Amino acid sequence: MIIQPKIQGVVARSCHPFGCQAAIFEQISKSLSQQSSSGTLPKRVLVLGASSGFGLASRIALAFGPAKAATIGVSFERGVSEKGIGSAGWYNNIFFHDAAEKAGLISTNIVGDAFSAETHEQVAKSIEQDLGGQVDLVVYSLATGIRPNPETGEFWRSAIRPVGETVEGYSVNFEKNSLDKVSLPPATKQEIDETVKVMGGEDWLSWMQFLSERNLLSKGCETVAYSYIGPEYTHAIYHKGTLGFAKTHLHNTRDDINTLLKNIEGTANIAVCKALVTKASVFIPGLTPYLLALYRVMKAKGLHEGCIEQMNRLFYGKWQDAADRDAEGLIRIDDWELRDDIQLQANALLAEMTPDNFTKIGDYEGVLGEFLQLNGFEFNSVDYTQEVDIEKLKALRP
Ligand code: NAI
Numbered sequence: 143m144i145i146q147p148k149i150q151g152v153v154a155r156s157c158h159p160f161g162c163q164a165a166i167f168e169q170i171s172k173s174l175s176q177q178s179s180s181g182t183l184p185k186r187v188l189v190l191g192a193s194s195g196f197g198l199a200s201r202i203a204l205a206f207g208p209a210k211a212a213t214i215g216v217s218f219e220r221g222v223s224e225k226g227i228g229s230a231g232w233y234n235n236i237f238f239h240d241a242a243e244k245a246g247l248i249s250t251n252i253v254g255d256a257f258s259a260e261t262h263e264q265v266a267k268s269i270e271q272d273l274g275g276q277v278d279l280v281v282y283s284l285a286t287g288i289r290p291n292p293e294t295g296e297f298w299r300s301a302i303r304p305v306g307e308t309v310e311g312y313s314v315n316f317e318k319n320s321l322d323k324v325s326l327p328p329a330t331k332q333e334i335d336e337t338v339k340v341m342g343g344e345d346w347l348s349w350m351q352f353l354s355e356r357n358l359l360s361k362g363c364e365t366v367a368y369s370y371i372g373p374e375y376t377h378a379i380y381h382k383g384t385l386g387f388a389k390t391h392l393h394n395t396r397d398d399i400n401t402l403l404k405n406i407e408g409t410a411n412i413a414v415c416k417a418l419v420t421k422a423s424v425f426i427p428g429l430t431p432y433l434l435a436l437y438r439v440m441k442a443k444g445l446h447e448g449c450i451e452q453m454n455r456l457f458y459g460k461w462q463d464a465a466d467r468d469a470e471g472l473i474r475i476d477d478w479e480l481r482d483d484i485q486l487q488a489n490a491l492l493a494e495m496t497p498d499n500f501t502k503i504g505d506y507e508g509v510l511g512e513f514l515q516l517n518g519f520e521f522n523s524v525d526y527t528q529e530v531d532i533e534k535l536k537a538l539r540p
């Protein structure tokens with residue numbers, strides 16, 4: 143079978159396994175060349191949301207960078223079925239594990255619903271068996287639209303909406319190569335509450351409680367969750383919208399986790415990341431024009447970073463310097479994005495951008511290219527005219 147990109151709106155319906163492998167190799171090489179830093183580095187790491195985006199990049203940075211960490215990665219992905227080839231994250235897990243094993247690194251993939259009791263038990267068992275009983279760092283990088291209510295089994299559903307106002311904006315459509323007008327009505331109270339349930343800090347805290355109760359956290363154990371704040375232009379749809387409510391809840395959860403970890407001298411951290419093309423972020427209506435402008439400006443200044451550059455700079459830079467925090471104690475790897483010169487130029491581009499000129503004003507080629515690469519397409523090292531043997535793919539296990 144020859145695998146080609148299949149895009150529906152902003153969703154990829156196919157992925158190329160060997161392109162996913164190329165993406166893993168590319169990220170690994172960027173972490174291998176990372177300089178060793180002076181502070182203590184985590185040796186045993188649990189990554190929740192490990193198969194793509196920031197979670198995958200965290201795992202690669204910590205395993206293949208100077209930390210040389212043993213990792214357990216939890217994700218929700220699927221392999222070959224009658225529905226298709228499976229998800230990019232499925233192959234990311236497989237090829238990460240393969241590369242880790244060849245490098246002599248311990249790595250375990252757990253594919254399942256992170257909200258389920260069963261997955262919690264699998265993680266506990268794996269920490270005992272594979273990591274000698276405790277972890278030094280828990281990376282919380284889940285991004286999802288639904289979370290089951292543990293009491294009722296019914297689902298909470300997030301809604302990406304402004305709060306208190308209607309927002310008019312544009313969203314990109316990768317299938318039609320168009321910029322489409324979107325009008326987003328304000329969220330209802332229930333939509334705000336459910337988004338906080340899904341993307342706030344409740345599940346982060348409950349994971350830490352679970353691991354703490356089972357004595358699976360080492361002395362001085364740390365945890366980190368990822369957040370976004372962004373500039374004025376994105377505030378109506380993000381920071382002041384439902385997602386912002388969820389992120390504020392996530393930030394406040396840090397205090398609860400710090401209290402929980404006090405007796406083991408552990409710490410909870412929030413790293414505020416830069417806006418990037420991921421499977422999750424292209425879903426945010428109204429955000430893409432900003433991504434197009436931001437990519438153009440940051441690339442022109444030589445400051446563009448992908449997930450792996452961000453995570454290398456986090457774990458081998460900012461992380462080590464406890465004084466390098468903002469007034470609220472947040473780690474800011476969105477510092478370059480929010481520089482005045484970057485924002486001034488991005489705003490100037492946004493003021494000019496229309497559905498007719500967005501491919502020229504913004505970095506459409508770059509944004510689309512990254513989107514395709516997330517799904518294993520557009521790698522020079524892969525020959526996309528080659529047949530892929532589905533039976534062989536089926537035999538690959540994470
Ligand atoms: P992503 O979609 O690339 O990764 C999400 C991960 O969560 C995947 O590994 C997926 O398998 C896993 N996952 C989802 N539901 C699951 C479930 N029920 N059980 C187990 N695993 C599950 O998303 P991305 O963008 O890396 O997001 C991670 C975090 O980073 C989020 O908190 C997001 O808000 C934050 N962030 C993202 C930014 C961006 O521009 N992409 C910017 C700043 C923060």
Ligand code: NA
Nearest residue numbers: 195196197283
């Ligand atoms: Na992730």
